[in-house]
Amino acid sequence: MAEELGLEENDALRLVQIFIETTEQDLLLLERAFADQDADQVRKLAHHIKGAASNLELTAITEAALAIEEKARSNLLEDTESRIAAIRSGLDSMCTEMTSWD
Amino acid sequence: MFEVLIVDNHPLIREYISTLLGKEGYTVLTAEDGLAAVDILSEHHPKVIFVDLIMPNIDGQTLCRIVRRMPGHKDSFLVVLSAIAAEMSIPVKECRANAYIAKGPFKKMSVHILDVMELAKKSDFKAVETEVRGLEDIHAREITKELLQLKHHFEVVLASMNEGILEINGEGRIVYVNGAAIGIIGRVEEKLLSTNFVDLFKEAFRHRVVSYLEEVRAANGSPPSPGVEVQLGDKELELRVYPIREDGQKSIVLLMDITERKRFEDQLRRSQRLESIGTLAAGVAHDFNNLLTVIQGNTDIMAMDLQQTHPHYERMQEILRQVQSAKRLTGQLLGYARKGRFVVRLLDFNQLIRETVETFGRTRKEISINVELDPELEIFEGDAGQIEQMILNLLLNAGDAMPSQGALDIQTRNVGHEEISSEVFTPKEGKYVLISVHDTGTGMDSGTRERIFEPFFTTKEMGRGTGLGLASVYGTVKGHGGYIDVESEIGRGTTFRIYLPVKPALLGEGREDDLQKEQSAPEPASRGTILLVDDEQAVRKVAGEILRKLHFDVLAVDTGEEALQLFREHREDIVLVILDIVMPAMGGSEVFRELRGLDPKVKVLLCSGYSIQGEADQLIGTGASGFIQKPFSFRSLGRSINDIVGPEA
Numbered sequence: 218m219a220e221e222l223g224l225e226e227n228d229a230l231r232l233v234q235i236f237i238e239t240t241e242q243d244l245l246l247l248e249r250a251f252a253d254q255d256a257d258q259v260r261k262l263a264h265h266i267k268g269a270a271s272n273l274e275l276t277a278i279t280e281a282a283l284a285i286e287e288k289a290r291s292n293l294l295e296d297t298e299s300r301i302a303a304i305r306s307g308l309d310s311m312c313t314e315m316t317s318w319d
Numbered sequence: 320m321f322e323v324l325i326v327d328n329h330p331l332i333r334e335y336i337s338t339l340l341g342k343e344g345y346t347v348l349t350a351e352d353g354l355a356a357v358d359i360l361s362e363h364h365p366k367v368i369f370v371d372l373i374m375p376n377i378d379g380q381t382l383c384r385i386v387r388r389m390p391g392h393k394d395s396f397l398v399v400l401s402a403i404a405a406e407m408s409i410p411v412k413e414c415r416a417n418a419y420i421a422k423g424p425f426k427k428m429s430v431h432i433l434d435v436m437e438l439a440k441k442s443d444f445k446a447v448e449t450e451v452r453g454l455e456d457i458h459a460r461e462i463t464k465e466l467l468q469l470k471h472h473f474e475v476v477l478a479s480m481n482e483g484i485l486e487i488n489g490e491g492r493i494v495y496v497n498g499a500a501i502g503i504i505g506r507v508e509e510k511l512l513s514t515n516f517v518d519l520f521k522e523a524f525r526h527r528v529v530s531y532l533e534e535v536r537a538a539n540g541s542p543p544s545p546g547v548e549v550q551l552g553d554k555e556l557e558l559r560v561y562p563i564r565e566d567g568q569k570s571i572v573l574l575m576d577i578t579e580r581k582r583f584e585d586q587l588r589r590s591q592r593l594e595s596i597g598t599l600a601a602g603v604a605h606d607f608n609n610l611l612t613v614i615q616g617n618t619d620i621m622a623m624d625l626q627q628t629h630p631h632y633e634r635m636q637e638i639l640r641q642v643q644s645a646k647r648l649t650g651q652l653l654g655y656a657r658k659g660r661f662v663v664r665l666l667d668f669n670q671l672i673r674e675t676v677e678t679f680g681r682t683r684k685e686i687s688i689n690v691e692l693d694p695e696l697e698i699f700e701g702d703a704g705q706i707e708q709m710i711l712n713l714l715l716n717a718g719d720a721m722p723s724q725g726a727l728d729i730q731t732r733n734v735g736h737e738e739i740s741s742e743v744f745t746p747k748e749g750k751y752v753l754i755s756v757h758d759t760g761t762g763m764d765s766g767t768r769e770r771i772f773e774p775f776f777t778t779k780e781m782g783r784g785t786g787l788g789l790a791s792v793y794g795t796v797k798g799h800g801g802y803i804d805v806e807s808e809i810g811r812g813t814t815f816r817i818y819l820p821v822k823p824a825l826l827g828e829g830r831e832d833d834l835q836k837e838q839s840a841p842e843p844a845s846r847g848t849i850l851l852v853d854d855e856q857a858v859r860k861v862a863g864e865i866l867r868k869l870h871f872d873v874l875a876v877d878t879g880e881e882a883l884q885l886f887r888e889h890r891e892d893i894v895l896v897i898l899d900i901v902m903p904a905m906g907g908s909e910v911f912r913e914l915r916g917l918d919p920k921v922k923v924l925l926c927s928g929y930s931i932q933g934e935a936d937q938l939i940g941t942g943a944s945g946f947i948q949k950p951f952s953f954r955s956l957g958r959s960i961n962d963i964v965g966p967e968a
Contacts, residue, residue, distance in 0.1 A: 222426055222429070223339070223425075223426060224338060224339070224342075228342075231334065232331060232334055235330050235331050236331050239329070239330055265329070268329065268402055268422070269329055269331045272331060272335070272422070272424060272425050273331075273424075273425065274426075
C-alpha cells in the first residue's frame with residue numbers, strides 16, 4: 218500500500234491510522250444518527266466516510282458508504298444497519314492487518 | 320523552501336498532502352477550515368495554498384475570494400481541491416485559482432499535486448489553468464449533482480433575501496454573510512468573515528448583544544425569545560439568533576433594518592403623547608373655566624351693587640381683569656388641544672407677519688430683524704386670531720433665546736408637499752405656505768427639542784414662562800392641518816418652520832361667531848322663565864343670580880332628567896333653556912334632542928367650559944339657538960340671551 222501511495226511505510230501506516238480513527242468516530246456518529254432515524258445526518262456521515270475510503274481505494278468500505286449515502290438521500294434507512302456492519306468489519310480487518318505490520 | 324498551506328476539513332487529506340510535500344522539502348501548514356486558514360494567513364505568507372472547495376466555516380470559494388483581496392496574499396498560487404469536479408463545474412471564474420485538482424485515489428492525486436507544485440515554481444507562481452486535473456479518474460454521480468444543485472438553490476435564496484443573514488461559530492466569529500447583511504453592516508465580505516460578531520457593535524450595545532446571545536444559548540433549542548434592538552452605525556437593527564440544532568455550536572443571525580419602522584414609531588409616540596396631553600390640558604381648561612365663571616359672575620354682581628366710589632369697587636375691577644388674564648390662559652390651553660374657537664377667513668399671511676413683527680420689534684430694539692416675505696405668497700384660509708398669536712409666540716420664543724442681542728430672520732414662501740422633507744412627519748399632498756423663523760440665540764439640546772411642544776414645559780425660571788406658548792403654536796398648526804419642524808443646536812440658534820396648507824381641512828366648520836361681538840347690550844327686562852341646566856352647583860348659583868338680575872325667573876337643575884321633568888311641567892313659561900353640554904349621566908346632546916322632541920321650537924343656549932368645536936357645533940347645526948363659552952360675564956350672558964329671545968321691551 219505504501220508503495221502505491223508513493224510514501225514510505227511509516228507514513229502510509231500513519232495515514233491508515235488517521236483513517237481508522239476518523240472513520241471510527243464517524244461510524245459511531247453514524248450509528249447514533251441511524252438510531253435517531255436522522256436520514257440527513259446519516260447521509261452526511263456516510264459521505265464523509267466514503268470520501269476518505271476512496272482516497273485510500275478501500276473499495277468495500279467506499280461501496281458500503283456510497284450505498285448508505287444514496288439510500289439516505291431518499292430517506293431510506295432499511296439496509297443501513299447491515300452496511301454499517303460491513304464498514305465496521307472492513308475497519309476491523311484493517312486493524313488486524315496493521316497489527317501484523319508491527 | 321517556501322511555505323505551503325493546506326486547507327481541508329478531512330485530517331486524512333491534510334496528513335497525506337503534508338507528508339507528500341514535506342518529503343519534497345516544503346514547509347507545510349494546515350488548517351481544518353476557512354476560518355482557521357484566515358487566522359494562519361494573518362501571520363504566515365505561504366506561496367502556495369491548497370483549498371478544499373466544500374468546508375464548514377467559510378467555504379473554499381469564499382476563502383479564495385478573501386485571499387485574492389488580502390494585500391499580502393493576493394498573488395498566492397491557489398490550488399482548488401474538489402470532490403465534486405465530476406458532478407458540477409467548478410466556479411472557476413469566482414475562485415480565480417491557479418489550478419484545480421479533482422479529489423480521488425491518493426496515488427493519482429499525488430501526481431497532480433507534484434505537477435502543480437512544479438508549475439507554480441517554474442512560472443514564478445503566475446501560471447493559470449482552468450482545466451481540472453484528475454477528472455478522468457472519477458465518475459459523475461447523479462445523486463451528488465442533485466444535492467449540489469439544492470445547495471446552489473439555497474445560496475440563491477439567501478442571496479436574494481432582504482434580511483441580513485449571518486452564520487456565527489461557537490466562538491461568535493462570522494463564517495457566512497449574505498448580500499443583504501453586507502449591505503446593512505456596510506463592510507465588505509472579507510472584512511466581515513472571521514470577525515467576532517459582537518465586535519461589530521459599539522461598546523454601548525455590545526453588552527446587550529452578548530446577554531442576548533447568552534439568553535438564546537441558555538434557552539437550549541427552545542424557540543428564541545423576541546429579538547433585541549441595537550444600533551449599528553446610523554441604522555437601527557433588530558437582531559434574532561437561531562441556534563443550529565444539529566450542530567449545537569453555530570447559530571444563524573437574522574438582521575433586520577428597522578430604521579424606518581422606528582422612525583414611524585417615534586413619530587407616532589410623540590404625536591400620541593401630545594394628543595393625550597392635549598386631552599388633559601383641555602380638561603384642566605374646562606374645569607378652570609367653570610371656576611372662573613363663578614368668580615366672574617359673583618364679582619360682576621357685587622360690582623353692580625357698588626358705587627364706583629366705593630373703596631372695593633376698584634378691587635372688584637382688578638379681580639375681573641385677572642379673570643380675563645386667566646381666561647386667555649385657558650384659551651391657550653384649549654387652542655393647544657384644538658378645541659378653541661375657530662373663525663375661518665381668507666388671510667394675508669404676510670400682512671399678519673408684518674403687523675406682528677412691528678409690535679414685537681418695538682419691544683426688542685436690540686434684536687435686528689430681517690424679514691423676507693414672498694410677494695406671491697398664496698392667500699390661505701385660517702383663523703386670524705390664532706395665526707397672529709402663533710406668529711407672536713414664535714417671535715417671543717426667539718426673543719427669549721436672545722436675552723441681550725441677536726438676529727431674527729423671518730421668511731415666507733410657497734412650497735409644494737414634495738419640497739417638504741422631515742424626519743418627523745410625512746406631509747399630505749398639496750400646496751403650503753411656509754413661514755420660517757430663525758434666531759441666533761442659545762439653541763436647544765435634543766432633550767429640550769423633544770419636549771418643547773408639551774404644555775407646561777418651560778426652560779425659563781419659575782414665574783417667567785407658562786410653558787404654553789409653543790404648545791399653543793403646535794395646537795394652532797395642527798388645527799390648521801399644517802406641520803411644524805424645528806432645527807436647533809446648542810450655541811447655533813434655532814429655526815422653526817411652519818407649513819400651513821393653502822386649503823386646510825379644518826376641524827369643525829368655521830363660522831363667524833357673532834355671539835361675542837363687542838357691543839353694548841341693553842339690559843333685559845323680566846320676560847319669563849329660564850331653565851338653567853348645569854351640574855356645577857356654584858355655576859348654577861351665580862348664573863341664576865345673574866339671570867334674576869336680568870329680570871328672569873329661574874328654574875335651576877343639575878341633571879338632564881330633572882330638566883326634562885321641569886320642562887314638561889313649565890313648558891308654557893319657559894322662554895329659554897341654558898344647557899351645559901358636558902354633564903355626567905344624561906349629557907347635553909341627549910337632553911337637547913329630548914327637549915326638541917317635547918317642543919320643536921324650544922330655544923336653547925348652549926354653554927360649556929370647552930369650546931364651540933365638536934358637540935356644540937353639531938347641536939347648533941341641528942337647531943340650537945346659540946353658544947356661550949365659560950367663563951362668561953354678566954354682559955356677555957345678557958347679550959347672548961338678548962340675541963335669542965329679543966331685547967327687553
